[in-house]
Amino acid sequence: MLKTSNALIARATLQRVGNKLSQEINYSTSEEIPLTSDEETILKSFFLSSIRSSQDLMKFTHHVSLDYNTVYDSTSKFFQQEISFIDYSNNILNHLYEKSNHPQIKTGELFIVLFQEIQFQEITTDAIGIFKIEKKIDYLKFNATEDDMDFMISKGVKLQKIDKGCLILNSEQSDGYRVLSIDNNSYDANYWKKSFLDLEEVMNDSYQTKHHLQLLSNFSNTMVDEGDTFVQKEFMSQGVQLFNDNEVITKDILEQELLSPFDVVDSYDNFKTQYKKENNLDLEEHFNVSVPTLKKEKRKIKSQINLDTKIQIKLDISEGDTVKENIEKGFDEERKMHYYKVYYNEET
Known part of the structure; x- marks a missing residue:
């Protein structure tokens, strides 16, 4: 259903979304993040390998009209070149913040990524990835010189699977696009797929x-x-x-x-x-x-x-x-x- 071997990252932003209930502050962006070739390779694998584990093909929905689905509406405007990638990223950040109104919802880093050359079914298309990182682990970083060796303890992320993510394929716009979504944290199950994205399964x-x-x-x-x-x-x-x-x-x-x-x-x-x-x-x-x-x-x-x-x-x-x-x-x-x-x- 999805092939990503030829995919590349065309644009990316990095922000932080807080918990609205706790009145935490968002960190929005005014510019895209530059990526080296090695960084692009690593991040592309990290994001897309997680998404490929999703088998359920989804689409955006809304009980009144698709135009009232915030992520769908902003995505349509970006694909139609009505808003910039920065404006799109900040729209998504603000909408996610508005839905982060439960005490269990964690602060996290938010990557928004424009992919090109994604192969989906019989077409090659662009896609937007929205990825939230919540869980951090402690790790040791070693520093060595000719005369000495020491270490420091920092917090980071294992580049194995994303906490929450979705890939919005520029396909079937009139029917809510085609979306693959994952959520590897079960404590807030309705928050990501329903409250934030408002998705339903494609009946295939x-x-x-x-x-x-x-x-x-x-x-x-x-x-x-x-x-x-x-x-x-x-x-x-x-x-x-x-x-x-x-x-x-x-x-x-x-x-x-x-x-x-x-x-x-x-x-x-x-x-x-x-x-x-x-x-x-x-x-x-x-x-x-x-x-x-x-x-x-x-x-x-x-x-x-x-x-x-x-x-x-x-x-x-x-x-x-x-x-x-x-x-x-x-x-x-x-x-x-x-x-x-x-x-x-x-x-x-």
């Missing part, structure tokens, strides 16, 4: 794949009977197998190959209706499976059976048919205990 194949799998996973929790989790794991294993084997998922395929064998067609339909309403989802009956999203979501599905005898059985849910054929569950009348029987050729 990735959206459908993700939310249908999450729907199946949540529904499988209702199938657990008196602590018996095997049917739940088997259901999800067969569900993932279904997504693996089909490029397109339809209502008929889902019912015939997954729901009917478990005799849950009606209960699933009832659960789905309530689930969509509670989570404000728009789920289609026919969609293409997004392979990258499928791989990501499979890692989230719990595949381990924990037994009270301190034994754990971990299933490979991506191999539903193999799991079904090679594991049996029963009850031993003599010992009055449940058991699993597992078939295999050799240990690996």
Whole structure:
């Protein structure tokens, strides 16, 4: 979806945003920061490698009109050359400050970066990155001469992942642009994506794949009977197998190959209706499976059976048919205990 190997930083600013509730002061900017070739290489990798971990394609929204979304409006004006990059950076800083009105929100450094030569889907375009750095760590810096060596302790940032960030691609402006966003701090979850950016997911194949799998996973929790989790794991294993084997998922395929064998067609339909309403989802009956999203979501599905005898059985849910054929569950009348029987050729 996103390729950044040829990307370059064309412009950048550095500011500091405070906590409005605590009446902290902002540090705005009147000029761009110059970057050496080495600095550009390091910062580009730092910012974009973090963004690439985001799989959900988002877009700006607003309950009244997109023009009332501050980040969208300022971004449109900049891309249309109605305001300068400095004015844009200060607009974003001030808007973020206005939304920093909760005691848990931390002061942080704010980088705003204009990237060029970003490859997104089938196009090459510009993009604006907004990155906030919050967490600092102590580190040692050593100084050595011919006669002596000493050190000093400073605070800095590990150049591994950004705390908060978004990349606004100059694509699909009329539909709220296309945005990738990350937030690696969970203590203020609504602050970045909702209050500041006001984003919603783009309803594409990735959206459908993700939310249908999450729907199946949540529904499988209702199938657990008196602590018996095997049917739940088997259901999800067969569900993932279904997504693996089909490029397109339809209502008929889902019912015939997954729901009917478990005799849950009606209960699933009832659960789905309530689930969509509670989570404000728009789920289609026919969609293409997004392979990258499928791989990501499979890692989230719990595949381990924990037994009270301190034994754990971990299933490979991506191999539903193999799991079904090679594991049996029963009850031993003599010992009055449940058991699993597992078939295999050799240990690996």
